[in-house]
Amino acid sequence: xxxxxxxxxxxxxxxxxxxxxxxxxxxxxxxxxxxxxxxxxxxxxxxxxxxxxxxxxxxxxxxxxxxxxxxxxxxxxxxxxxxxxxxxxxxxxxxxxxxxxxxxxxxxxxxxxxxxxxxxxxxxxxxxxxxxxxxxxxxxxxxxxxxxxxxxxxxxxxxxxxxxxxxxxxxxxxxxxxxxxxxxxxxxxxxxxxxxxxxxxxxxxxxxxxxxxxxxxxxxxxxxxxxxxxxxxxxxxxxxxxxxxxxxxxxxxxxxxxxxxxxxxxxxxxxxxxxxxxxxxxxxxxxxxxxxxxxxxxxxxxxxxxxxxxxxxxxxxxxxxxxxxxxxxxxxxxxxxxxxxxxxxxxxxxxxxxxxxxxxxxxxxxxxxxxxxxxxxxxxxxxxxxxxxxxxxxxxxxxxxxxxxxxx
Amino acid sequence: xxxxxxxxxxxxxxxxxxxxxxxxxxxxxxxxxxxxxxxxxxxxxxxxxxxxxxxxxxxxxxxxxxxxxxxxxxxxxxxxxxxxxxxxxxxxxxxxxxxxxxxxxxxxxxxxxxxxxxxxxxxxxxxxxxxxxxxxxxxxxxxxxxxxxxxxxxxxxxxxxxxxxxxxxxxxxxxxxxxxxxxxxxxxxxxxxxxx
Numbered sequence: 332x333x334x335x336x337x338x339x340x341x342x343x344x345x346x347x348x349x350x351x352x353x354x355x356x357x358x359x360x361x362x363x364x365x366x367x368x369x370x371x372x373x374x375x376x377x378x379x380x381x382x383x384x385x386x387x388x389x390x391x392x393x394x395x396x397x398x399x400x401x402x403x404x405x406x407x408x409x410x411x412x413x414x415x416x417x418x419x420x421x422x423x424x425x426x427x428x429x430x431x432x433x434x435x436x437x438x439x440x441x442x443x444x445x446x447x448x449x450x451x452x453x454x455x456x457x458x459x460x461x462x463x464x465x466x467x468x469x470x471x472x473x474x475x476x477x478x479x480x481x482x483x484x485x486x487x488x489x490x491x492x493x494x495x496x497x498x499x500x501x502x503x504x505x506x507x508x509x510x511x512x513x514x515x516x517x518x519x520x521x522x523x524x525x526x527x528x529x530x531x532x533x534x535x536x537x538x539x540x541x542x543x544x545x546x547x548x549x550x551x552x553x554x555x556x557x558x559x560x561x562x563x564x565x566x567x568x569x570x571x572x573x574x575x576x577x578x579x580x581x582x583x584x585x586x587x588x589x590x591x592x593x594x595x596x597x598x599x600x601x602x603x604x605x606x607x608x609x610x611x612x613x614x615x616x617x618x619x620x621x622x623x624x625x626x627x628x629x630x631x632x633x634x635x636x637x638x639x640x641x642x643x644x645x646x647x648x649x650x651x652x653x654x655x656x657x658x659x660x661x662x663x664x665x666x667x668x669x670x671x672x673x674x675x676x677x678x679x680x681x682x683x684x685x686x687x688x689x690x691x692x693x694x695x696x697x698x699x700x701x702x703x704x705x706x707x708x709x710x711x712x713x714x715x716x717x718x719x720x721x722x723x724x725x726x727x728x729x730x731x732x733x734x735x736x737x738x739x
Numbered sequence: 740x741x742x743x744x745x746x747x748x749x750x751x752x753x754x755x756x757x758x759x760x761x762x763x764x765x766x767x768x769x770x771x772x773x774x775x776x777x778x779x780x781x782x783x784x785x786x787x788x789x790x791x792x793x794x795x796x797x798x799x800x801x802x803x804x805x806x807x808x809x810x811x812x813x814x815x816x817x818x819x820x821x822x823x824x825x826x827x828x829x830x831x832x833x834x835x836x837x838x839x840x841x842x843x844x845x846x847x848x849x850x851x852x853x854x855x856x857x858x859x860x861x862x863x864x865x866x867x868x869x870x871x872x873x874x875x876x877x878x879x880x881x882x883x884x885x886x887x888x889x890x891x892x893x894x895x896x897x898x899x900x901x902x903x904x905x906x907x908x909x910x911x912x913x914x915x916x917x918x919x920x921x922x923x924x925x926x927x928x929x930x931x932x933x934x935x
Contacts, residue, residue, distance in 0.1 A: 394846040399794040433831050467838030474798050590820065597831060603821045 334487055335377060335646055342373075342494065343639065346451045352500060353450070360499045362620060363628045364566055364675040366452040367635055371568045371668040372442055373455030374642050378661045380462070381649045388466045392482060395473035402476040415477045416485040417536070419469070423489055424539035426468035427532040435596040438575035439463050445571055447558035447618040449521055454497035459572050492535045493517075503549070512537050515549045522555035528608040556613050564619045566675040568668045623675050627729070631671050634689075634722065637715075638667050648704050660703050663692060686723045693719030744786035746899070746906035751779035753910045757917040765920060767814030767823035770833055772913065774799070774807030779906070786902075798841065804857050805840020806833045812860035816867045854891075861887055875922060879915035882908060 346366070353360045404411045430440035439460040446453045472482055496517040503515045512533045520531040530547035533540050540546035549555070561578075563571055583595040601608075623631075645660050652660065670688045673681030696702055697716040707715075740748070754776030762769040778799035784792040810832055814823035821828040844853040861883045868876035886908035888894075895901055 391842060391846055395798075395841065398845055399798040399841075401791040401795050429831065429834070432827075433835075464835070464838075467834060470798075470838060470841060474795050590817065594821065597828065597835075598821070603825065603828070 333646060334491075336643060338491065339377075339639070339643060339646075342451070342455060346370075349451050349498060349500060356500075358499065360448060360450050361452075362448055362618070363632065364621065364623050365446055365448050365619075366450065367628075367631055367675065368566045368568065368571070368672065369446055369452040369456035370635060370639075371672060372459075372571055373452075373457055374638065374664065374668060375459045375568050375572065376455075376457035376461075377642060377646060378664050379459035381646070381657060381661065385462055388462045389479075389483070391466045392469060392473050393479050395470050396476070396479055396482075399474045400476040401474060404476045404478060404481070406478050406481055411477070412481060412485065415472065415481045416488060418472055418475070418477065419482070419485045419489055420533070420535045421539060422468045422472060423534040424532050424536075424543075426465050427534065428543075428545065429468070431529055431532065432599050434575075434579055434598055434600055436464060437600050438579055439465075441559065441575045442563075442571045444521060444559050445563040446521075447556075447562070449497060449499050449518060449555075449557045451494065451497055453521070453557075454494045460576075489534050497521075508537070508548075509541075510536060510538060516540075516546070518555050518557075519547050519549050521557050523558055523560055523611055524553065524556055524613065525608045525610045526550065527555060554613070556611065556616050558618075560611070562619055566621070566672040568672050569665070621675065621677050623677055627674060627677070630722070630725070631674055634667070634671055637718070638664065638671070641667075644703070644705060652703060656703055667692075682726045682729055686726045689719040689722045689726075693723075741786060742900070743902045743906075744783050746903040746910075747779045747782035747786055750906040750910045750913075751776050751783060753913050754779055757913050760917065761920060762826070765814065765818075765823065766826035767820075767829040767832075768811050768916075768920070770826065770829035771807045771810035771814065774803040774810070774833060774837070775909070775913075778803040778807075782906075798845070801841050801845050801853060802833070802837035804853050805844060806837035808857045808860040809836060812863040812867070816863050854887075858887055873919055873922070875915050875919035879912050879919055882912045882915060886912065 350361045350366075404415075406412075427440075430436045439458050442458045443453075443456050446456055469482070469486075493512065496512055496514045498514050499518065501514040504513045507513050508516060512531070512535055516531050516533075516537055519527045521527075526547055530545055531537065531540050532545055537546065563574060565571065565574070579595055583592045586592045586595050642664060645657075645664065649657055666688055670681070670685045674685050675681075693716045696707070696719075697712045700706070754772050758769045758772040758776055761772070778796065781792050781796040781799050785796040810822070810829060813820070813832075814829065817823060822832055823829070840852070840856070843849040861880065864880040865877075865884060868880040886905060889896075889908070890901065890905055893901070895904055899907060
């Protein structure tokens with residue numbers, strides 16, 4: 332069973348529902364390029380997970396469980412499941428805390444905080460490099476004897492729980508605020524106002540933050556400004572994943588001496604300091620936008636719909652594909668998200684790249700005997716070819732016009 | 740209580756007491772010693788025959804070897820670095836180095852690393868001690884080197900067995916290190932007292 336195959340359509344439907352409700356209430360909580368970038372990052376996260384990183388996590392956990400476990404906890408006991416969920420959430424608190432307090436881990440996590448909007452799509456704005464070091468924090472569970480099947484199930488529960496808290500539409504929730512992570516206390520976590528920095532790391536339970544002194548309540552007197560102090564200012568999903576690594580690399584190269592070079596990666600994002608977090612000038616803040624023409628936004632949204640179907644297919648068949656086929660499919664997905672990201676940024680180059688992409692993929696889909704195991708009927712092949720070649724033609728016409736010529 | 744458990748109890752008790760005394764002044768060294776002490780504490784239960792602690796004992800020993808000893812050596816070698824002065828920095832080193840150490844030694848089977856890292860740490864401690872010219876520090880590092888050399892070549896001094904000898908010599912090393920830090924703290928107090 333692949334839970335993500337069920338979760339992905341649910342995510343998409345609830346995002347559309349949230350956007351619709353927000354629109355009816357007159358709240359500007361969505362920006363199409365921002366939301367699409369979040370979804371693209373979610374897709375990259377899923378696709379990268381089909382390769383080494385998640386296998387690394389699974390492999391290490393299972394090996395540590397086999398080698399170091401104290402005992403094999405019974406999987407038929409409800410207490411084991413409840414205890415494992417609480418213990419997992421405790422480890423997740425520390426993993427998340429270190430994500431924000433250690434540069435190398437911040438580089439793997441930062442992308443989740445780069446959106447300057449806060450909505451359900453932000454929940455899917457996940458890193459593709461997160462599994463790189465995260466397994467370390469869960470080794471105590473393997474040593475305690477939490478069976479892998481229990482561990483991976485509770486990890487999924489913990490992850491899925493965090494989806495619904497990424498919304499501005501739900502206010503405070505009374506007693507729940509004391510025990511659980513809620514939209515209100517998680518909004519604080521995503522803020523860049525001074526009182527929000529390094530607060531509310533909890534995954535399911537907020538009690539860890541209350542216990543370890545990292546809890547902050549949402550203030551009624553000021554609006555939370557979402558995002559990071561050094562904004563991403565890009566719709567490029569790959570750059571979103573790598574920009575902090577690039578910064579750290581440059582900083583590390585500039586540092587003098589090998590200890591300082593290593594120290595850069597281990598220090599907190601603001602460096603080692605005992606000074607309080609600098610105040611944030613919310614009056615001077617403007618959200619990043621490229622004013623992508625509406626027609627192009629709609630185009631990207633329609634291409635995303637096709638991409639979404641393709642990614643569902645890739646996740647479904649990944650286990651049956653050879654490494655080469657899986658890599659080719661993933662490469663096609665990567666090319667698509669990069670191309671759509673470039674398109675959202677405006678500019679003629681992005682449209683040219685997109686033209687090449689739709690023509691190549693359209694022809695490949697039509698001519699290949701099967702699409703990675705899916706023998707498409709001729710009608711589907713023809714339809715996809717027409718849509719993609721039509722897209723190329725539309726872009727050709729679009730390229731002749733300047734961005735300012737597009738209807739707003 | 741058998742001899743192996745008793746020797747590990749001695750090591751655990753000394754490690755935890757020394758770590759407790761150093762945590763405010765030398766947090767990096769204290770965290771490293773704490774890892775050694777925690778592994779020894781699990782070892783007591785393991786040697787007492789509680790089979791459930793065997794895996795955790797191996798795990799904690801690996802973390803102590805790959806993260807604890809290097810952390811002590813680094814903190815003593817570069818006492819002004821964040822890792823030596825800040826408990827947060829020392830803790831993150833312990834988590835990351837310990838995790839990666841477990842991955843390499845325990846999971847991927849790069850076993851020699853589990854011996855190389857403590858050996859390098861011991862050599863680094865010798866170098867720092869000689870540079871500092873403090874007698875207790877030199878004695879402490881010499882004891883640690885002797886501990887590892889004796890373990891590697893199989894020299895065992897009666898009435899101990901190999902396990903007990905390792906534990907006892909490490910406990911002696913920690914006591915000497917604590918004496919060195921205490922005398923250093925006294926010197927610093929005198930120095931600051933004179934200067935003011």
